[in-house]
Amino acid sequence: MTTLTNLTQERRLVTAIPGxxxxxxxKRRTEAxxxxxxxxxxxxxxxxxxxxxxxxxGNQIIDLGSGIGVTNVGNAxxxxxxRVIEQVQAFTHTCFxxxxxxxxIEVCEKLNAMTPGSHKKKSLLVNSGAEAVENAVKIxxxxxxRPAIVVFEHSYHGRTNLxxxxxxxxxxxxxxxxxxxPEIYRVPMPYSFHWVGDQxxxxxxxxxxxxxxxxxxxxxxxxxxxxxxxxxGEGGFIVPPKGFLPALAKYSKxxxxxxxxxxxxxxxxxxxxxxxxxxxxxxxxxxxxAKGIAGGLPLAAVTGRAEVMDSVHAxxxxxxxxxxxxxxxxxxxxxxxxxEENLVARAKHIGEILGSSLRELAKKYPVIGExxxxxxxxxxxxxxPGTKNPNTAAMGVVVKYxxxxxxxxxxxxxxxxxxxxxxxxxxxxxxxxxxxSVLDDAFASL
Ligand SMILES: *Cc1c(COP(=O)(O)O)cnc(C)c1O
Numbered sequence: 318m319t320t321l322t323n324l325t326q327e328r329r330l331v332t333a334i335p336g337x338x339x340x341x342x343x344k345r346r347t348e349a350x351x352x353x354x355x356x357x358x359x360x361x362x363x364x365x366x367x368x369x370x371x372x373x374x375g376n377q378i379i380d381l382g383s384g385i386g387v388t389n390v391g392n393a394x395x396x397x398x399x400r401v402i403e404q405v406q407a408f409t410h411t412c413f414x415x416x417x418x419x420x421x422i423e424v425c426e427k428l429n430a431m432t433p434g435s436h437k438k439k440s441l442l443v444n445s446g447a448e449a450v451e452n453a454v455k456i457x458x459x460x461x462x463r464p465a466i467v468v469f470e471h472s473y474h475g476r477t478n479l480x481x482x483x484x485x486x487x488x489x490x491x492x493x494x495x496x497x498x499p500e501i502y503r504v505p506m507p508y509s510f511h512w513v514g515d516q517x518x519x520x521x522x523x524x525x526x527x528x529x530x531x532x533x534x535x536x537x538x539x540x541x542x543x544x545x546x547x548x549x550g551e552g553g554f555i556v557p558p559k560g561f562l563p564a565l566a567k568y569s570k571x572x573x574x575x576x577x578x579x580x581x582x583x584x585x586x587x588x589x590x591x592x593x594x595x596x597x598x599x600x601x602x603x604x605x606x607a608k609g610i611a612g613g614l615p616l617a618a619v620t621g622r623a624e625v626m627d628s629v630h631a632x633x634x635x636x637x638x639x640x641x642x643x644x645x646x647x648x649x650x651x652x653x654x655x656x657e658e659n660l661v662a663r664a665k666h667i668g669e670i671l672g673s674s675l676r677e678l679a680k681k682y683p684v685i686g687e688x689x690x691x692x693x694x695x696x697x698x699x700x701x702p703g704t705k706n707p708n709t710a711a712m713g714v715v716v717k718y719x720x721x722x723x724x725x726x727x728x729x730x731x732x733x734x735x736x737x738x739x740x741x742x743x744x745x746x747x748x749x750x751x752x753x754s755v756l757d758d759a760f761a762s763l
Contacts, residue, residue, distance in 0.1 A: 324366045326745050328723045328752070329377040335359045336374025355489075357382065358725050365392035368744035370725065379752045381740045382727040386550070386582045386694070389609040390654040391743035397612035397650035404646035411642070413442070414635045420645035427652050428620045431591055434600035439626040441619045442640030446581035446607035447475025449617035450544070452634060453605050454479060456619065457542035457575040460628040465540045467531060467574075469506040471552030471731050474544065474579055483544065485552065486731055502540075504530045508555050510687045510698060511705060516558040523557075524564045537572040542603075547593035550582035553730030554696035554737055556689050562599045569602070575625060577603040581617070582694070585609030586655050586742055589665035589692030596691065612651035616644035660742040664692040670746060671695045671738055674753045682760040684711050696729065696737040707732035711763060718759035724752045 335343065342361040360372040368391065370378040383389060390397065404420070413421050425440035432438060441456075443449050454466055466483065468474070474483040476490060482497035484490050491497070507523035509516065531537050543565060549555040569576035578601035583593035587609060590596055594604075602625060607617035619626070654660065668691060675697055679685040686700035699708040699715070712734050719726050729735045740749060 324364065324369045324371055324377065326367055326369055326748050327377060328369075328379050328748070328755075329375075330723045331376055332374045334376065334378075334721050334723065335361075336372065336376060338373040342373060357727060358720050367391035367394075368741045368748055376723060378723045378725050379744075379748055379755075380725050381738050381752055382725050383609075383739045383741050384613065385608065385727065386587060386739045387608045388613050389585050389587060389660065389693075389742050390612045390651045390658070391741045392613065394612050394650065394654050394743070396654045396657075397614075397647045400646040400650040401614070401643055404643050407642075409643060410638070412637055413640050414632070418642050418645075420642055420649060421640040424616075424618070424640070424645045424648045424652075425620075427649070428606070428618055431652075432604045432620045433592060433595055433598075436600075437623040438620055439623045440621075441626065441634055442645070443617045443619070443636055444615050444638050444641075444644075445475070446579075446605070446617050447477045447480040448636070448639075449581070449605045449607055449619050450474045450483065450579060451477060451479050453577050453603050453619045453621070454483075454542060454544070456621065456625060456629055456634070457577065457603065459633070460625045461541040461573065461575060463539050463541040464500040465502055465535050466500060467502050467504055467527075467535070467540055467543045469504060469545055469549075471506050471508065471549050471555055472503075472544075472546060472579075473549070473551035474546075502530070502535050506549070506552075506555065507558050507561055509558055510689070517560070520558045520560040520564070523561055524568075527565070528568055531568075531572075537574065540572065540574045542575040542577050543569050544577045544579060546579045546581075546583065547596075547599075548583050548588065548691060548694060551729050553698065553732075553735040554690045554694060556691065559597065562594060563597050566599050566601065575602045575621075577601060577605060579605045581605060581607040582739075585651070586660040586664050587692060587694050587739070588690075589661060589668055591655075591661060593691065610651065611644050611648040612654070614641075614644040614647035616640065616648050655742075658743065663742045667740060667742065667744065667749065668692040668695065670749055671740075671753070674750075675738075678757060678760060681757075682763070684708055684760065684763060690738075693738075693740055693742055696735050698730065699734045699736065707734035709733045712736055714763055715756070715759045718762050719752075719755055722755045722758070724755045726756070
């Protein structure tokens with residue numbers, strides 16, 4: 318086995334993007350893989366470390382996406398790699414519900430301790446964010462013996478049948494994939510940039526609308542769960558106005574509704590808190606996690622009040638691969654990295670650099686309608702200057718320009734006009750500033 322040295326944390330282009338090798342390889346991709354799959358950047362990756370992706374042509378690309386908020390601890394983080402190697406040599410699988418093993422239990426202990434609230438908690442491990450959301454809904458329905466699930470405009474919860482129904486946006490997630498699961502009710506999401514009034518007014522209006530809809534159209538006593546992303550991810554990094562989440566949590570409590578925070582994208586230090594709900598001291602009944610949990614290995618979890626999680630009969634929950642030992646080893650490595658590298662503080666620091674640079678750009682380029690987000694989860698919404706009309710074309714040009722210069726950024730938004738930034742939390746200040754100077758050039762090129 319050859320020893321791989323870490324990649325230098327610098328941007329380096331040796332060919333155009335895509336280079337000749339990637340171009341050839343992508344022909345095979347087109348031939349072999351489903352046309353239903355998308356692609357954010359047209360290069361094929363050979364290696365990666367921390368915030369740098371190396372493609373097969375030798376280009377070093379700055380990663381401002383973290384594989385959609387997954388490699389928070391950096392790509393191929395040392396503690397993750399070491400623990401994975403150790404585990405894969407020990408054993409690869411038993412199925413936790415056939416013959417249990419320690420690192421599944423340890424991951425659950427850690428989740429129970431690190432998620433908000435001092436109440437007794439228990440956890441369940443599964444493979445993906447969507448599977449975790451499905452399980453949270455299953456458990457909430459079982460516990461409350463109620464059918465209805467309340468979700469929000471602009472939400473994203475996954476691509477399985479139930480989670481498609483929970484997700485708001487039709488194209489590309491739902492188009493032609495119905496019929497969808499019943500008993501899902503969508504309520505307004507306060508989207509400050511497009512709503513009228515100050516934050517307090519918007520919060521009040523939104524709570525009025527949401528509770529009116531639940532009380533009059535569904536009946537609060539029929540609602541098993543209110544499910545919300547504390548900052549919406551795919552929807553465009555929509556940050557609810559202050560007071561909205563606490564009011565929802567209180568309404569849930571008053572009505573015997575399970576309040577579920579989908580922290581799949583916001584979790585694990587991303588927003589400058591371990592979990593985004595901590596910003597306002599909200600304590601959910603259940604927290605759903607995935608993405609940043611295991612440094613790149615597939616793992617997801619539902620963590621909730623013990624009495625809720627234990628309400629399900631034995632063998633009512635499970636799955637062949639859920640909480641695979643290698644993924645659990647990776648999660649322990651990732652959690653240790655977050656703690657020892659103090660990545661919560663690091664996310665705040667990234668947020669300061671990112672936020673101030675993006676606000677500078679917004680002053681220079683009127684195509685940037687709003688800068689929003691928290692910590693290392695920030696986005697810009699692009700508009701036709703002087704209006705709030707979506708500017709999808711500008712988004713396309715900016716993203717392509719960044720790619721051509723070796724900077725990977727992701728898009729989002731119900732109106733497909735948001736550029737989002739989810740850098741690994743270990744990105745160096747120099748690398749981040751280099752990427753932001755490329756972004757400046759991208760807007761100058763418009
Ligand atoms: C990505 C995401 C999901 C789905 O996770 P998968 O692992 O892709 O199934 C669910 N909720 C949110 C908020 C997400 O960002």
